Amino acid sequence: MKHPDDENELFNRLEAEMTAPDSGDVVDLNKARAARAESADPTSDQSPDSRAAESADRSEGELDDSRPTLVDSSTPTESGPGLLDRIKGAKRLDVIPPWMKSGAEFKEAAGWIAGHVGHTAAFHGLRVPFLYAPKLVWRSPRGALNTLNKLGRWAVDAEGEPLRQAEARRENSEIYLKLSRQRDRRVRLRVLVTLLGALITLAGILYLVYGADPVTQFIATVVAVLTFGWLGAPADAPLATRAVIKTEVQKLTSDIVVKAMASIGIAQIASAVAKGQDGVKFPSPVTREGPGWRADIDLPLGVTVADVVDRRARLASALRRPLGCVWPDADPNEHEGRLILWVGDRDLSKTGIVKWQLAGARRHDIFKRIPFGLDPRGRAQSVPLIQHNVLIGSQPGQGKTASVRVLACGAALDPSVELWLHENKGTGDLDSLSCVSHRFVSGIDDESIKYAADSLKLLREEVMRRAAAIKKLPRDLCPDKRITREIANKRSLKLWPLLAVFDECQNLFAHPEYGKKAGEDAEFIIKLGRALGVILVLATQRPDKDSLPTGISGNVSIRFCLRVAGQVENDMILGTSAYKNGVRATAFRPEIDAGNGYLGGAGPLPVVVRTAYLDDNATHAIAQRALALRKAEGTLSGFALGEESETPAGPTYDLLADVAAVVPVSEERVWNERIAARLAELRPEVYGGWKGENVTSALKPHGIKTTGVAGTTDDGDRTTRRGIVRADLMKTIAERDENRGVA
Numbered sequence: 151m152k153h154p155d156d157e158n159e160l161f162n163r164l165e166a167e168m169t170a171p172d173s174g175d176v177v178d179l180n181k182a183r184a185a186r187a188e189s190a191d192p193t194s195d196q197s198p199d200s201r202a203a204e205s206a207d208r209s210e211g212e213l214d215d216s217r218p219t220l221v222d223s224s225t226p227t228e229s230g231p232g233l234l235d236r237i238k239g240a241k242r243l244d245v246i247p248p249w250m251k252s253g254a255e256f257k258e259a260a261g262w263i264a265g266h267v268g269h270t271a272a273f274h275g276l277r278v279p280f281l282y283a284p285k286l287v288w289r290s291p292r293g294a295l296n297t298l299n300k301l302g303r304w305a306v307d308a309e310g311e312p313l314r315q316a317e318a319r320r321e322n323s324e325i326y327l328k329l330s331r332q333r334d335r336r337v338r339l340r341v342l343v344t345l346l347g348a349l350i351t352l353a354g355i356l357y358l359v360y361g362a363d364p365v366t367q368f369i370a371t372v373v374a375v376l377t378f379g380w381l382g383a384p385a386d387a388p389l390a391t392r393a394v395i396k397t398e399v400q401k402l403t404s405d406i407v408v409k410a411m412a413s414i415g416i417a418q419i420a421s422a423v424a425k426g427q428d429g430v431k432f433p434s435p436v437t438r439e440g441p442g443w444r445a446d447i448d449l450p451l452g453v454t455v456a457d458v459v460d461r462r463a464r465l466a467s468a469l470r471r472p473l474g475c476v477w478p479d480a481d482p483n484e485h486e487g488r489l490i491l492w493v494g495d496r497d498l499s500k501t502g503i504v505k506w507q508l509a510g511a512r513r514h515d516i517f518k519r520i521p522f523g524l525d526p527r528g529r530a531q532s533v534p535l536i537q538h539n540v541l542i543g544s545q546p547g548q549g550k551t552a553s554v555r556v557l558a559c560g561a562a563l564d565p566s567v568e569l570w571l572h573e574n575k576g577t578g579d580l581d582s583l584s585c586v587s588h589r590f591v592s593g594i595d596d597e598s599i600k601y602a603a604d605s606l607k608l609l610r611e612e613v614m615r616r617a618a619a620i621k622k623l624p625r626d627l628c629p630d631k632r633i634t635r636e637i638a639n640k641r642s643l644k645l646w647p648l649l650a651v652f653d654e655c656q657n658l659f660a661h662p663e664y665g666k667k668a669g670e671d672a673e674f675i676i677k678l679g680r681a682l683g684v685i686l687v688l689a690t691q692r693p694d695k696d697s698l699p700t701g702i703s704g705n706v707s708i709r710f711c712l713r714v715a716g717q718v719e720n721d722m723i724l725g726t727s728a729y730k731n732g733v734r735a736t737a738f739r740p741e742i743d744a745g746n747g748y749l750g751g752a753g754p755l756p757v758v759v760r761t762a763y764l765d766d767n768a769t770h771a772i773a774q775r776a777l778a779l780r781k782a783e784g785t786l787s788g789f790a791l792g793e794e795s796e797t798p799a800g801p802t803y804d805l806l807a808d809v810a811a812v813v814p815v816s817e818e819r820v821w822n823e824r825i826a827a828r829l830a831e832l833r834p835e836v837y838g839g840w841k842g843e844n845v846t847s848a849l850k851p852h853g854i855k856t857t858g859v860a861g862t863t864d865d866g867d868r869t870t871r872r873g874i875v876r877a878d879l880m881k882t883i884a885e886r887d888e889n890r891g892v893a
């Protein structure tokens with residue numbers, strides 16, 4: 151493995167700086183130039199003579215274009231940053247390793263070890279009376295015979311017999327006699343010891359049979375049976391089977407990595423390895439990180455991390471690991487050619503259910519990030535919601551609703567958040583959260599789709615209201631013209647965060663009647679609502695341009711893409727060029743990789759995340775906690791309180807303004823029937839069919855009284871009929887506008 155020789159480099163630089171022209175030494179410029187040119191092209195002959203000859207041979211304009219033109223300055227300059235800058239720019243490694251600082255990681259490891267020990271104890275404990283003890287009893291006669299046999303052979307020195315026979319065959323009488331004498335001596339001693347031992351054993355047996363109490367007899371019998379049973383075990387049949395079968399994972403070494411990288415079809419690496427070089431460099435040693443190995447790799451010049459990500463399957467094959475174990479990743483703090491190759495011990499899809507960090511939390515602040523899941527390296531990943539919108543997409547059954555639940559539960563745990571939940575699949579996946587929702591619908595029928603479309607219409611109006619309200623806030627409270635925690639806490643301002651979820655939104659946006667308008671409203675909200683605390687979370691299983699307007703997919707800031715079938719769907723969710731850049735959710739496997747997806751926009755680079763999973767029971771428990779919080783703080787509203795759902799008013803027109811428009815200044819008093827006729831002409835879709843009495847009753851709530859107004863009919867008759875005084879109307883309009891301005 152190679153490491154950069156930093157110390158040497160540093161030393162050379164120090165030396166160079168100390169002997170630099172500042173020190174007052176005279177520098178031989180010719181020599182310096184020659185040295186520089188030599189370093190640029192070590193193969194060429196750079197003696198002054200040769201250079202003179204070369205220039206004489208070539209006329210101007212006849213330069214050899216096969217050689218790159220050197221553009222270095224001919225005067226010596228300092229190369230690169232100075233020592234202090236280099237030290238300042240150096241990356242400091244953690245004094246205490248991260249795993250030692252993480253209570254959660256430590257707890258998880260301790261829990262895992264305790265579980266492992268407990269499992270092993272239970273496994274063998276159950277087998278002792280029913281399997282191991284009967285096996286030992288069964289094997290004990292054989293063990294007793296084996297023991298007697300071994301004793302007998304020892305007493306007569308049977309082990310030496312082959313050697314003596316060999317010497318006899320070779321007729322080597324001297325050695326044979328020596329060996330025979332040695333055997334006689336041994337046998338005499340050993341037979342004596344054996345007889346003595348047999349006598350003691352016999353005495354012991356007689357004592358146990360006739361003199362010992364039953365407990366001693368029992369213990370002695372058990373010990374004897376177990377011992378002989380143990381000694382009677384055949385070599386190929388151990389007594390106990392293994393409680394756990396260890397899956398041995400090969401240690402990742404730089405040699406393995408180099409070999410693998412050379413075989414994935416990147417020409418620069420393959421040709422370097424063929425020439426006996428490494429092809430890639432390792433800026434730091436291969437280390438253990440989380441449940442796997444991490445290799446930091448510098449790729450050859452011109453090769454990018456995306457080139458390796460493209461070949462992930464080949465890399466997995468070359469490393470002889472399942473695809474779900476091999477995760478090539480870029481390092482956001484380094485250059486484009488720095489690869490972090492993380493090779494897990496286990497396939498990501500086999501890591502089981504990821505526990506949600508807030509599953510047991512009492513409350514959460516939506517202005518902080520919402521824990522979302524783990525990346526393959528076991529690092530927690532989270533999603534910011536404030537100032538963002540979220541788009542989630544995948545094929546059916548890959549975990550969209552599960553990820554929506556995590557985000558909705560995170561928001562629900564902040565009692566200041568108003569939740570609008572729409573699940574247009576009709577399976578009730580979000581029902582548990584209905585008890586804390588301001589608006590809620592679950593269904594795929596037209597009525598449910600209309601409800602969701604109405605919500606977007608209302609949200610659009612809400613965004614406009616908020617924009618006007620924020621504009622009026624004093625600068626010290628709202629310097630950035632966006633919602634803050636402080637503003638959200640001032641309930642009178644009605645500017646708390648509002649999270650609206652549209653699960654299976656393809657059913658809404660592709661609806662023949664409501665789809666188009668809903669798409670426009672959603673785009674409007676996504677573009678303007680971010681700073682105003684309105685957050686949209688959209689999940690779709692059909693990411694195409696009919697079911698997901700491009701205005702939405704182009705403007706959303708956080709994207710989570712679970713398994714999709716092709717490049718178009720991939721880029722629709724993760725953004726243009728994602729596929730080309732190696733961010734490919736097509737690599738996930740159907741069903742097996744449910745819950746695994748690429749998360750973009752939540753950090754500097756897209757990362758693979760296995761989302762935390764909340765089943766219905768866990769969601770219900772969180773919803774109940776959120777409900778208690780909202781009750782305590784008095785923030786329950788709308789659907790949760792059983793209130794009638796709001797529907798946006800039909801086309802909204804300002805009646806007073808319309809009346810003012812049809813009553814000219816010259817008419818001080820006017821009959822209501824004339825106003826009705828003029829209104830019907832102005833807006834037939836609103837006022838068509840109105841009579842004088844409709845005007846009377848419509849103006850009454852505004853405090854405009856009707857009185858008897860004298861006038862002339864179209865036929866020229868003078869008469870008195872019900873009408874209004876224009877001054878009353880204008881006064882009412884002025885008062886209303888003034889009040890609105892105050893609000």
Ligand SMILES: Nc1ncnc2c1ncn2[C@@H]1O[C@H](COP(=O)(O)OP(=O)(O)OP(=O)(O)O)[C@@H](O)[C@H]1O
Pocket residue numbers: 502503504544545546547548549550551552553575691744745746760761762763
């Ligand atoms: N994070 C996860 N961890 C483990 N399993 C998961 C995870 N997410 C989803 N699954 C599994 O995938 C199944 C389908 O999940 P979910 O209903 O969220 O998918 P979906 O994409 O919303 O499906 P559809 O498009 O049909 O609504 C779940 O029942 C669960 O078994």
